[in-house]
Amino acid sequence: xxxxxxxxxxxxxxxxxxxxxxxxxxxxxxxxxxxxxxxxxxxxxxxxxxxxxxxxxxxxxxxxxxxxxxxxxxxxxxxxxxxxxxxxxxxxxxxxxxxxxxxxxxxxxxxxxxxxxxxxxxxxxxxxxxxxxxxxxxx
Amino acid sequence: xxxxxxxxxxxxxxxxxxxxxxxxxxxxxxxxxxxxxxxxxxxxxxxxxxxxxxxxxxxxxxxxxxxxxxxxxxxxxxxxxxxxxxxxxxxxxxxxxxxxxxxxxxxxxxxxxxxxxxxxxxxxxxxxxxxxxxxxxxxxxxxxxxxxxxxxxxxxxxxxxxxxxxxxxxxxxxxxxxxxxxxxxxxxxxxxxxxxxxxxxxxxxxxxxxxxxxxxxxxxxxxxxxxxxxxxxxxxxxx
Numbered sequence: 080x081x082x083x084x085x086x087x088x089x090x091x092x093x094x095x096x097x098x099x100x101x102x103x104x105x106x107x108x109x110x111x112x113x114x115x116x117x118x119x120x121x122x123x124x125x126x127x128x129x130x131x132x133x134x135x136x137x138x139x140x141x142x143x144x145x146x147x148x149x150x151x152x153x154x155x156x157x158x159x160x161x162x163x164x165x166x167x168x169x170x171x172x173x174x175x176x177x178x179x180x181x182x183x184x185x186x187x188x189x190x191x192x193x194x195x196x197x198x199x200x201x202x203x204x205x206x207x208x209x210x211x212x213x214x215x216x217x218x
Numbered sequence: 219x220x221x222x223x224x225x226x227x228x229x230x231x232x233x234x235x236x237x238x239x240x241x242x243x244x245x246x247x248x249x250x251x252x253x254x255x256x257x258x259x260x261x262x263x264x265x266x267x268x269x270x271x272x273x274x275x276x277x278x279x280x281x282x283x284x285x286x287x288x289x290x291x292x293x294x295x296x297x298x299x300x301x302x303x304x305x306x307x308x309x310x311x312x313x314x315x316x317x318x319x320x321x322x323x324x325x326x327x328x329x330x331x332x333x334x335x336x337x338x339x340x341x342x343x344x345x346x347x348x349x350x351x352x353x354x355x356x357x358x359x360x361x362x363x364x365x366x367x368x369x370x371x372x373x374x375x376x377x378x379x380x381x382x383x384x385x386x387x388x389x390x391x392x393x394x395x396x397x398x399x400x401x402x403x404x405x406x407x408x409x410x411x412x413x414x415x416x417x418x419x420x421x422x423x424x425x426x427x428x429x430x431x432x433x434x435x436x437x438x439x440x441x442x443x444x445x446x447x448x449x450x451x452x453x454x455x456x457x
Binding site: 160 | 290291292294296298300311312313315316318321322344345348351352354355356358359360361362363365366367368369370372373374417455456457
């Protein structure tokens with residue numbers, strides 16, 4: 080089977096791609112659940128993933144979406160924090176997975192990777208602000 | 219010796235007495251010395267605009283003391299206060315790192331001491347000092363998680379009362395003082411600004427606070443807000 084890779088890649092992705100496990104994920108499958116300890120990062124090569132947030136009473140809503148070229152779970156893996164949301168495949172996706180231990184080994188052995196982590200975290204933060212703007216100000 | 223606005227001014231990062239309390243500032247001595255050689259320290263009065271959403275990134279501001287509100291606006295002119303930043307926070311980092319316009323506007327809400335580092339110097343600092351890079355990444359990661367919390371609250375709260383209750387409880391957790399009258403909060407924001415933090419109108423905030431006061435859940439004295447029944451506010455929060 081041919082796996083389609085994201086066209087534009089960050090330098091960090093080229094490093095991670097060498098260590099990834101590739102898998103095709105069907106729509107509806109869950110990568111990880113909110114509150115779960117992070118096991119690794121997922122690179123989306125194609126498809127989309129819903130980022131679902133839950134309330135204490137069980138209500139859940141997909142408030143963000145991740146697309147091809149994005150890496151999900153990076154902030155949780157980097158800071159060793161439980162996931163803030165549940166990630167469920169929205170449309171069939173080609174995903175590359177790099178486990179937590181490999182990610183941290185790469186971070187230690189490839190110092191320039193840290194700078195690229197900064198870039199991705201910056202983009203993640205900005206996309207959260209876009210999302211907040213959309214939810215709170217678009218009414 | 220008198221200082222501007224009676225703030226305890228820290229002129230150098232390497233000799234700063236409070237840096238150990240702040241994740242970003244608590245870097246190695248060589249990195250702090252490098253930062254000292256490129257930063258400009260200033261004290262700003264309340265209401266000073268540091269940067270504006272959409273402006274090309276000139277650099278980053280490190281908050282030494284005081285507080286800064288970070289806002290974003292819609293094309294119709296509605297404003298959302300994304301966060302109030304405090305000591306030890308770096309502002310404008312994502313814009314500076316990505317070389318893209320600032321995503322937010324920043325304005326001081328009380329007299330504030332800030333260190334400004336120009337973008338080129340900041341990027342050089344990150345390249346030359348891995349711990350500066352690591353501390354910036356930790357800070358961005360914290361901002362990311364706090365933004366996700368806001369997204370959850372904005373997207374899943376069912377009523378404005380619930381959003382306001384969660385905001386007040388967050389303040390209690392971060393900066394509340396236990397007193398015989400209840401948990402004391404010093405609120406420097408106007409009702410209009412509180413409304414901008416939860417995406418509602420000033421009138422609604424005033425109405426809800428009056429209602430809570432009547433029900434003896436809170437008490438207000440000047441800029442002090444006393445939370446008398448935090449458990450009743452907690453019961454309103456579902457996210």
